[in-house]
Amino acid sequence: MRHIGWIAGTAAAALVAAGAITYAVAEDTGSTAKVPTADSADAGFARDMAVHHQQAVEMSYIVRDRTKNEEVRRLAYDIAQTQANQRGMLLGWLDLWGAPKVSADPPMTWMSMEDMPSGEDGALMPGMATDSELKKLDTLEGEQADILYLQLMTDHHRGGIHMAGGCVAKCTVGVEKRLAQGMVDAQQSEIELMTTMLEERGAKPRD
Template sequence: MTSTARSSRSLVWAGAVVFVVAVGLVLLMVVRPSEASPSGSGTSGSGTSATAPAESSADVGFARDMSVHHQQAVEMAFIVRDRTDDEAVRRLAYDIINTQANQRGMMLGWLESWGRPKSSDRAPMEWMGHPATPDDGALMPGMATDTQLDRLRAAKGRDAEVLFLRLMTVHHRAGADMARAAAGSARTDEISDLAAGMARAQESEITLMADMLEARGAKP
């Protein structure tokens, strides 16, 4: 594939993701407070819904933390998409970009509708009872470190495919664990339903990636 063709394709895919996220945010922003809040009450004078999840809740913590988790998954998918011509890996990368960018837009939209900040000084995963300790750029369990991301950017072909599949498998395992925790402790239907579906989808992709690694003679 020529550099010109690759560049054009990259712009098309990147534009598609931006469009999906933008549409999701617009739709969420126009939802009436009665549809966005758990009990249908209006907003308080401070701009926060009177019944919005508390700042320390699993709902807010999950939406905020998983948005960051998803952001890195999308970044890794974009990287590998441009480091290999393998259609199976590129198709998986596109699915991750499309799905997780859309989910991230939904979660950021809910934080907006609840009047909660999209970032916080709170430690990641504090809402789960065991705050994460950053390590070489890895903000939460399962997230790739700066060193690992640099290795992925430098890899090509089969090496990039195998490294991506291994990193994304670890990423998905931690993401599924976080999603299951949120599904069991969230108080809003928005988060509990999304988290439960997210856990199932990532577990399915973990199985798929194990098969793809086996096909390449590599272990998870």
């Protein structure tokens, strides 16, 4: 039953947001506009960022149970809520376009990022934590959990910004490009906040 409270809240919000954004996308593309194909940047970004966001939500649930620090818990809640909502939007667009939510192609092919390896031990895309890092986070308590979470989420946001910037450059659906730009702006602001929070704990972001 772990995480049920947060999951219920974020899931409900995501459903509402996804419904609203589906209408926005339909209006934005217009009835005669070309629907993005399964191999387009629009669909690729939606698929990959939905997976990327899911890990951020998972990490935020983990740290919520490992710390009593209200500042960290509040940040984790905000990240979980925002990214669950956005994930609902991304998956809603794929449904609207009739595009698959899972692709046989490796992640990031829509960005032509052959120079960016998938990573090791479960790190699928830029900034994503590895399986061993997630397991470690789930064993820590208090300030140690705070520091690792802030470091992992900083890395995660850096990768997310890179991906969202790619959509801003390559996606064709206006409302999706605007959402991607909003991700860039919001996550950069959160990186600055997390850097300050790490400094207050005698730590810093990882190189």
